[in-house]
Amino acid sequence: MDIPARQNVPASPDQAVSARKVRRTADPAFRLLVTITGVAVLVVLGAIIAVMVNGGWHAFATFGPAFLISDAWNPVTQHFGAAAPVFGTVVSSALALLLAVPLAFGTAFWLTALAPPKVASVIGMAVQLLAAVPSIIFGMWGFFVVVPIIAHYVQPFLHHTFGHVPVLSVLVAGAPFGTGLLTAGFILAVMITPSITAVMRDVFASMPAVLRESGYGLGATRWEVMRHVVLPWSREGLVGGIVLGMGRAMGETMAVTFVIGDSNHIGWSLFAPANTIASLIALEFPESPAGSLKLASLLALGAILMAISFVTLWFSRWLLARGESTGRRV
């Protein structure tokens, strides 16, 4: 390491005075520079919120509170509502969590308790690589690999098995296109499993080893240590990681756009084509000229998505921070 200050040693008193002057102004200037950049981050977020709300105001003002509960999306009659895409967003994300949480938990359990350390680091890296794959690739993979499997095998099987059971028949109704809420939920699950796994693994690993060891010392099995020692200890961190995954799922665009089916109807069938807020924005934006009521409605949907995802993110940060502080107390 070189020592830059050495170069500053002044040769004459004159230079010493000027060096001191530079120092006196340079330090506050640097501090000002980094502070301004920090504040600029706040300004960017503020501007995003302002643009969404301001742009969507036209839609909120035209339709009133009905915008939130109407499932209409009719460019001909200029009637728009947010209910259908919000429904699709919530249901597809919920399905994704239903699939991703057990998968992520099992993988994190395997990585922290079952695998030999060297193998765990290789598999752990593979899991992280899955998280790095661009979302459009998940969309293509979903459309060309997963959709045919669901159309040819999963949906006929479920229809055959549950088609005559009163409540379940509603869930499996519909033509076997292979696209729809369940497929979107599945693709989203694949996308968010790595990030939930990463958080769970970190939380498990952050537990003091002595707690785990005392469990084993009492003769507990690996599962018992996980169930009665690790899980209670890391509950908040776990939920925080899951909520973080949910936030990701709700904002995902490209992967969902390929497989959701693009239809603005609220239906209870898992195979019904639907839309999420993000996929609707991606699909409808090209036909929405600037200044139109449709663009305003899309921006209003953007504002709603922003609000939903920020509330979930805030909640997950809060949980993770709480988990950390209880960890420090132990």
Place this chain on the structure above:
Amino acid sequence: MSSTSPSLMRADRSRALLVRRQLSDRLATGFGWVAMAVVVWMLGSILWTLLRNGLPGLSVHLFTRSMAPPGQDGGLANAIVGDILQTGLGVLLGAPAGLLTGIFLAEYGANNKLARMVRFVSDMLLSAPSILIGLFIYMIMVAPVGHFSGFSGSVALAILAMPIVVRTTEDMLRLVPVSMREAGIALGAPKWRVILFICLRAVRGGVMTGILLAVARVAGETAPLLFTSLGNSEWSLDMSRPMASLPVAIYQYAGSAYQDWMQQAWSGALLVTFGVLIINIVVRVGTRGGRA
């Protein structure tokens, strides 16, 4: 007789308990293995699909010719170059901002309210839906001037790249030992020199990691570019005009019904994915070596 049966019963019960405990442990172990296998299988399936469909289309034309109507034997050269230009400019704009913000959080924001807010907001931007960033840039940079541009795409990517750099820079600077700072200050270096030339220099590997991860993240982004740089089927290096990018070209081609466009979509997908994964692998293997 009466003295043996309770102890036998007790032995039975404890054996049953042991069996039950072992069974639940086996079940959980089996579940862990299955979950891991499913996740690895998914990655394998994605890579296999890309290789099988993308490899046959890799040719010199793909890299030397611009996009063309179906049947005219076009390539993806303009999309590849457009992607590199927009990602490069995006990171060039986003990384310095992220670096300075990271310095602010680590060095000047130990316990103040402003820093806590900036950290929180930066984390929010890190997970903000990328399509909203695209919509935002459309409203402030595209709609007012009336046409799409590669430059606005770069700005959208910069907003996505910045929080990643903020995160890694702050985390890395916090790892610098106090004694190193004290050594710098004792030699009479001003604080800004200590930060830039001692602390940042000491962790430059980690900071570079963050920047490379940001490159990998934004190079494959599609959603924010749909509304900003739009895509362009002609060769163009003009950042003030609509500009092609690989993910947007893939999106456009994958939804088409033409055989040769589909083929190019798969080949493009192969390029983007392996480019991004190779950056990730290099970064992760490199940092692991550095830490050890």
